[in-house]
Amino acid sequence: MLEDIQYFFEDHKKLIIALSILLVIFIILMVFLFRDGGHKVLYNSNQLFYNNKQILIGLEKLPPSEDNIRYTMSVFVRVNNLDGNTAWTEDQSYSKYIINNYGSPNIVYYRETGMIVVEIAYKSNDGINEMYEFKLEYFPMQKWIQLCVVVNGRYIELYKNGELLTAKKLDTTPVKTRKMMKIGDNKKNYNGYIGLIDYYNRALNPDEVKKLFNKRIKRLPKNVLTYEQSHYLDNKDTIKGKVDKIKKF
Numbered sequence: 406m407l408e409d410i411q412y413f414f415e416d417h418k419k420l421i422i423a424l425s426i427l428l429v430i431f432i433i434l435m436v437f438l439f440r441d442g443g444h445k446v447l448y449n450s451n452q453l454f455y456n457n458k459q460i461l462i463g464l465e466k467l468p469p470s471e472d473n474i475r476y477t478m479s480v481f482v483r484v485n486n487l488d489g490n491t492a493w494t495e496d497q498s499y500s501k502y503i504i505n506n507y508g509s510p511n512i513v514y515y516r517e518t519g520m521i522v523v524e525i526a527y528k529s530n531d532g533i534n535e536m537y538e539f540k541l542e543y544f545p546m547q548k549w550i551q552l553c554v555v556v557n558g559r560y561i562e563l564y565k566n567g568e569l570l571t572a573k574k575l576d577t578t579p580v581k582t583r584k585m586m587k588i589g590d591n592k593k594n595y596n597g598y599i600g601l602i603d604y605y606n607r608a609l610n611p612d613e614v615k616k617l618f619n620k621r622i623k624r625l626p627k628n629v630l631t632y633e634q635s636h637y638l639d640n641k642d643t644i645k646g647k648v649d650k651i652k653k654f
Contacts, residue, residue: 443468443470443605443606443607444603444604444605444606445466445467445468445603445604445605446601446602446603446604447462447466447467447586447588447602447603447604448460448462448480448588448599448600448601448602449601450600450601451481451483451598451599451600451601451625451626451629452598452599452600453596453597453598453629453630453632453635454503454588454589454594454595454596454597454598454599455594455595455596455597455632455635456594457591457592457594458589458591458594459587459588459589459590459591459594460587460588460589461585461586461587461588462585462586462587462588463585464583464585466604467586467604467606468606469581469606470606470607471606473557473558473578474556474558474578474579474581475556475557475558475606475607475608476509476555476556476581476604476605476606476607476608477553477554477555477556477603477604477605477607477608477609477614478504478506478510478553478554478602478603478604478605479551479552479553479554479601479602479603479604479614479617479618479621480503480504480512480551480552480553480599480600480601480602480603481549481550481551481552481599481600481601481602481621481622481625482503482512482521482549482550482552482597482598482599482600483547483548483549483550483597483598483599483600483629484514484519484521484544484545484546484547484550484595484597485546485547485596485597485598485631485632486546486547487516487596487632497516497517498516498517499593500513500514500515500522500593501513501514501515501516501590501593501594501595501596502514502587502589502590502593502594502595503521503588503589503595503597503599504586504587504588504599504602505586505587505590505593506582506584506586506587507526507582507584507586508524508525508526508527508534508536508579508580508582509525509526509579509580509581509582509586510523510524510525510526510554510556511523511524511526511536512524512552514544514595514597516595518542519542519543519544519546520540520541520542520543520544521541521544521552522538522539522540522541523538523539523541523552523554523563524536524537524538524539525537525539525554525556525561525575525579526579526580526582527575527576527577527578527579527580528577528578528580529576529577530576530577534580537561537573537575539561539563539570539571539573541565541570549598549600549622549625550565550566551564551565551566551567551618551621551622552564552565553565553567553609553614553617553618555608555609555614556579556608557608558578559574559575559576559577559578559579560572560573560574560575561573561574561575561579564611564614564618566618566622567614567615567617567618567619568615569611569614588602596632598629600625601621601624601625603617603621
């Protein structure tokens with residue numbers, strides 16, 4: 406019996422080695438696919454979000470983690486340098502949404518101070534929904550900036566352009582919303598660019614965040630239309646119609 410097994414292995418040695426190599430490759434591929442099975446590209450473009458422009462993201466594109474609350478969201482923003490006389494959808498002094506995900510997370514722009522705030526929802530010890538705020542003062546304008554939020558249970562990390570900016574351990578576990586996410590907000594738009602949003606249902610490590618930044622920044626245009634140029638192109642037909650009417654007189 407043992408001799409038969411030995412002869413079999415000797416006769417099929419090359420085949421067994423080849424099958425073993427294929428099995429190892431298959432296992433590696435399965436591990437890789439399983440690891441990033443929760444990766445979703447939520448927004449694969451770059452556009453100016455102003456007036457009533459808004460994109461809704463369903464829950465099927467925001468799969469939960471297998472254990473605890475863990476996720477990563479990366480978004481690129483390009484803030485325009487606009488004054489208070491710009492056509493805002495509401496009072497220019499109010500907060501403007503870049504991402505409105507009911508605290509999972511929110512990214513909010515304040516025009517008067519030039520500040521961006523990243524909000525993470527959590528329940529206080531009294532059971533009340535609260536928002537922890539990461540405040541980014543003097544936020545750069547007229548250039549693409551990556552903001553990447555990594556939630557790993559109670560530990561929150563905020564990255565800027567692939568580098569860790571700040572971190573916080575919350576007193577309680579953050580809240581994960583079950584509502585649709587808004588890119589831009591038709592009532593609170595910030596009149597700036599949003600581009601390339603990635604979501605993972607796990608906490609990326611620092612090397613992965615850096616690699617994601619390096620990969621995505623290459624896809625974003627260095628030059629974009631200004632707010633005024635975009636507004637003119639969107640309204641040129643209306644303007645042309647008014648000019649034509651004037652010419653008739």
